[in-house]
Amino acid sequence: MEVLMSILIGLLFACAVYLMLSKSLLRIIIGTGLLSHGAHLMLLTMAGLKRGTVPLLGENALFYTDPVPQALILTAIVISFGVTAFFLVLAYRAYQELGTDNVEDMKGTE
Structure with a gap:
């Protein structure tokens, strides 16, 4: 799953850079939005794509998901x-x- 997410993140970054290098201001704004989405997915992937229960105090869960990256x-x-x-x-x-x-x-140059 991490490999698929890495490929998706790379595609988002590539599309974002392509849009940000254009001359249209609206395309630059869309490119920054795509870049931020790619960064969010990268943070989520780096935190680990694992399944588990919620971290409750007093419970002895073997696998739990860390809520800080989310x-x-x-x-x-x-x-x-x-x-x-x-x-x-x-x-x-x-x-x-x-x-x-x-x-x-x-x-503004004439």
Whole structure:
């Protein structure tokens, strides 16, 4: 399962880098979103894809799942959602002011 997740993470990173190297601001924002999803999957895969019970005090469970990586990923998802929303508002405002979403045209050199 880890090999399949590693291949998926590599594909997400490759697509994200391809989109972030384009000149369209909207494609750059989508690329950063894909990059953050790839990082979340990488953290989850590095923590270990194992099945187990919940870690309860007083229980003698042989196999349990560590909740810390899941909590970190949940926090990172919320932060990336906020950053993506900010990027979208910033891109919309730049499109209103400049009339284009091309990064080359936004340089301001004449």
